[in-house]
Amino acid sequence: MEIFKEFTFEAAHHLPNVPPDHPCARVHGHSFTLRISVRGSLDPKAGWVVDFADLIDAAAPMIAELDHHDLNTIPGLENPTTELLARWVWRRLKPQLPGLAQIELRETATTGCIYNGVDG
Numbered sequence: 001m002e003i004f005k006e007f008t009f010e011a012a013h014h015l016p017n018v019p020p021d022h023p024c025a026r027v028h029g030h031s032f033t034l035r036i037s038v039r040g041s042l043d044p045k046a047g048w049v050v051d052f053a054d055l056i057d058a059a060a061p062m063i064a065e066l067d068h069h070d071l072n073t074i075p076g077l078e079n080p081t082t083e084l085l086a087r088w089v090w091r092r093l094k095p096q097l098p099g100l101a102q103i104e105l106r107e108t109a110t111t112g113c114i115y116n117g118v119d120g
Contacts (some may be wrong), residue, residue, distance in 0.1 A: 002101055003048070004037040005055040009063050013071035013080040027070075030107040034059070036093065039101035050099060058096040062089065082107050086115040 009032050015024040036059060040049040071080035076088050086105040094100050094117065106112035 002039045007034045009067035033106040035104040037101045038099040040099040062092050082113045086113040
């Protein structure tokens with residue numbers, strides 16, 4: 001079984017490795033949506049895979065670090081593409097959520113990245 005919890009945060013960034021005339025070279029912001037999915041067996045006594053409160057507890061400090069900040073100033077996010085941000089989020093959450101299956105990170109309603117811990 002797989003469950004998910006969604007979070008939102010606002011953040012600014014620019015992409016330093018694109019040509020200077022590319023729109024993303026300029027500082028701009030996004031309303032990000034992060035969906036954290038955890039896979040596991042249904043606990044017959046509790047009736048859940050994991051308590052949603054555990055997902056909130058795992059994500060809250062990270063969301064606070066990202067929300068209303070310039071992503072480029074956060075260590076490890078000097079080139080904060082959606083893909084690199086998704087991998088950064090995964091690496092922050094995986095130790096706390098062993099059943100982490102995937103994260104989906106949207107920077108707009110129609111644009112985003114799905115990451116399952118495998119680079120390639």
